Amino acid sequence: MPRMTASEAFVETLVAYGVKNVFGIVGSAYMDALDLFPAAGIRFIPTAHEQGAGHMADGYSRASGRHGVCIAQNGPGITNFVTSTAAAYWAHSPVVVITPETGSSTIGLGGFQETEQLPIFSKITKYQAHVSKHPRMAELLARCFDRAMSERGPTQFNIPRDNFYGEADYDIGKPRKISRGPGAEENLTEAADLLAKAKFPVIVSGGGIIFSEGVAECVALAEQLNAPVVNSYLHNDSFPADHPLWCGPLGYQGSKAAMKLIAQADVVLALGTRLGPFGTLPQHGLDYWPKDAKIIQVDSDARMLGLVKQISVGIAGDAKETAKALQYRLANRKLESTANADARRKTINAEKAQWEAELDGWTHEKDPWSIKVAEDSSYMHPRQMLRALESAMPKDAMVSTDIGNICSVANSYLRFKRPNSMFAAMSFGNCGYALPAVIGAKVAAPERPAIAYVGDGAWGMSFNEILTCVRERIPVTAVVFHNKQWGAEKKNQVDFYGTRFIGVNLDNPSFAEIARAMGAEGVRVERLDDVGPALASACEAQKAGKTTVLEVMCTMELGDPFRRDALKYPERLLEKYRHTNVSVPG
Ligand SMILES: Cc1ncc(C[n+]2csc(CCOP(=O)(O)OP(=O)(O)O)c2C)c(N)n1
Ligand SMILES: [Mg+2]
Numbered sequence: 234m235p236r237m238t239a240s241e242a243f244v245e246t247l248v249a250y251g252v253k254n255v256f257g258i259v260g261s262a263y264m265d266a267l268d269l270f271p272a273a274g275i276r277f278i279p280t281a282h283e284q285g286a287g288h289m290a291d292g293y294s295r296a297s298g299r300h301g302v303c304i305a306q307n308g309p310g311i312t313n314f315v316t317s318t319a320a321a322y323w324a325h326s327p328v329v330v331i332t333p334e335t336g337s338s339t340i341g342l343g344g345f346q347e348t349e350q351l352p353i354f355s356k357i358t359k360y361q362a363h364v365s366k367h368p369r370m371a372e373l374l375a376r377c378f379d380r381a382m383s384e385r386g387p388t389q390f391n392i393p394r395d396n397f398y399g400e401a402d403y404d405i406g407k408p409r410k411i412s413r414g415p416g417a418e419e420n421l422t423e424a425a426d427l428l429a430k431a432k433f434p435v436i437v438s439g440g441g442i443i444f445s446e447g448v449a450e451c452v453a454l455a456e457q458l459n460a461p462v463v464n465s466y467l468h469n470d471s472f473p474a475d476h477p478l479w480c481g482p483l484g485y486q487g488s489k490a491a492m493k494l495i496a497q498a499d500v501v502l503a504l505g506t507r508l509g510p511f512g513t514l515p516q517h518g519l520d521y522w523p524k525d526a527k528i529i530q531v532d533s534d535a536r537m538l539g540l541v542k543q544i545s546v547g548i549a550g551d552a553k554e555t556a557k558a559l560q561y562r563l564a565n566r567k568l569e570s571t572a573n574a575d576a577r578r579k580t581i582n583a584e585k586a587q588w589e590a591e592l593d594g595w596t597h598e599k600d601p602w603s604i605k606v607a608e609d610s611s612y613m614h615p616r617q618m619l620r621a622l623e624s625a626m627p628k629d630a631m632v633s634t635d636i637g638n639i640c641s642v643a644n645s646y647l648r649f650k651r652p653n654s655m656f657a658a659m660s661f662g663n664c665g666y667a668l669p670a671v672i673g674a675k676v677a678a679p680e681r682p683a684i685a686y687v688g689d690g691a692w693g694m695s696f697n698e699i700l701t702c703v704r705e706r707i708p709v710t711a712v713v714f715h716n717k718q719w720g721a722e723k724k725n726q727v728d729f730y731g732t733r734f735i736g737v738n739l740d741n742p743s744f745a746e747i748a749r750a751m752g753a754e755g756v757r758v759e760r761l762d763d764v765g766p767a768l769a770s771a772c773e774a775q776k777a778g779k780t781t782v783l784e785v786m787c788t789m790e791l792g793d794p795f796r797r798d799a800l801k802y803p804e805r806l807l808e809k810y811r812h813t814n815v816s817v818p819g
Pocket of ligand 1: 637662665687691718720
């Protein structure tokens with residue numbers, strides 16, 4: 234065990250785990266270690282805000298399949314990581330959040346930049362390590378890396394800042410790749426029996442397929458069963474969209490073809506998905522979840538099995554390994570689904586064709602409020618604009634999406650041929666995710682076009698990171714949907730609160746001009762015909778190191794709301810508020 238300083242042990246552990254990029258904002262707390270980064274071959278990427286750094290680490294890990302790492306100053310720098318860590322938690326991203334803490338000899342005295350940093354993150358991390366003595370530096374940091382990967386989520390490395398100093402004999406860890414198996418024999422046999430007898434099997438391909446690098450195995454199993462494959466919510470890149478068995482995503486603003494097909498299933502194989510409640514809610518008026526079907530759920534976390542949906546068989550396994558094992562068990566067996574394969578293929582094709590035709594014809598939203606606001610506007614219908622972006626999408630693009638009405642509607646228009654291509658804000662659903670996430674993704678895959686879809690409200694929370702793109706020459710394209718409103722929330726006021734608008738209208742400056750002032754390119758797009766060419770040239774400009782903000786002018790029309798499931802019409806009891814009552818339609 235070589236003798237070294239604690240800072241050296243810290244940096245050497247990062248090197249041992251293959252860390253090449255660390256996102257953060259400088260701070261005295263870890264300056265002794267930071268000073269070593271260049272000599273260690275680690276790029277420190279300074280950001281505009283620590284939340285941005287956390288999302289970048291998340292995007293980096295999602296694009297690369299490797300760890301993302303972020304670091305900041307004790308106290309306020311660390312509390313700025315809360316939202317990004319929660320987002321990474323729900324995206325299952327292996328982000329190592331390094332949180333230097335106030336010095337151990339003065340803790341509790343209320344000195345400078347002090348707060349208890351472990352309780353804050355206790356519910357949004359998979360593991361927390363606290364370095365109480367510097368000789369444990371390397372051991373605990375290595376554990377944070379291993380657990381982030383094996384438990385698929387952020388881990389926290391909390392270190393009182395004085396523990397960056399001192400000497401010891403450190404044993405530098407090596408990454409431990411602990412593979413999960415396909416699940417228990419008896420569960421696999423049960424699942425294979427159900428699948429062999431299924432007349433209309435449907436596969437849900439989830440994030441676990443991406444994380445386990447199991448797309449090829451999922452494709453092989455789908456082909457063996459002639460089973461339509463639907464993507465779990467916001468994992469549109471979990472199955473190749475150009476495959477004949479691909480049917481599109483479930484969930485909010487997802488594919489009607491996917492929903493209508495899964496509704497007919499007698500057996501559902503949910504591969505690598507927790508079947509989260511928000512991702513399986515009724516949509517487009519379709520209550521599609523097949524209540525009488527046998528459900529086989531595969532998840533690497535046994536606690537997710539049967540948590541949300543009733544299941545017939547639960548398999549605690551690695552999605553890829555389970556898909557392989559099932560394929561093996563089904564080979565040379567008589568499969569009921571073979572007999573009617575042609576008919577089912579026809580059904581799949583017909584549903585897909587119908588949905589495409591519906592999308593082509595769905596040029597604008599058809600509710601009375603949307604029709605009225607669009608009539609008075611010369612700007613673009615969001616759906617037409619999203620279709621134009623889809624057609625112009627460059628090959629091999631990575632797209633991050635924010636939380637908002639237009640970003641959500643985009644779900645139907647985002648198709649990918651390969652995994653690690655779509656980075657949505659997942660179930661934590663925080664506005665301000667998409668730009669920093671795609672910046673991190675671009676660092677991980679500089680050769681791929683990187684595009685963020687962001688609403689104008691969410692843009693206000695995150696456009697500071699354009700500074701990072703320019704300063705650090707990380708070229709991305711941001712498509713900002715300028716509709717002058719916090720649209721997703723306004724939709725609730727339209728549908729449930731008698732179109733009384735409170736806090737939802739946005740009087741914005743020109744985001745294209747702001748982008749130019751920040752040193753990026755800024756382009757305002759008002760006409761549908763200009764959308765595709767603008768996206769293409771902005772992505773081309775990435776090759777020359779240029780970041781572009783496309784300010785896309787949209788009407789105020791709004792698609793279906795997020796939370797129809799959770800809102801009620803107001804019913805006030807006090808006289809002074811009675812005028813706000815809205816009577817239930819119909
Ligand atoms: C951090 C955060 N704050 C508030 C919300 C609640 N919220 C959800 S969608 C939304 C509106 C988004 O507006 P915008 O980004 O302009 O997109 P649009 O809906 O107009 O397309 C808000 C405020 C949230 N999800 N995250
Ligand atoms: Mg908006």
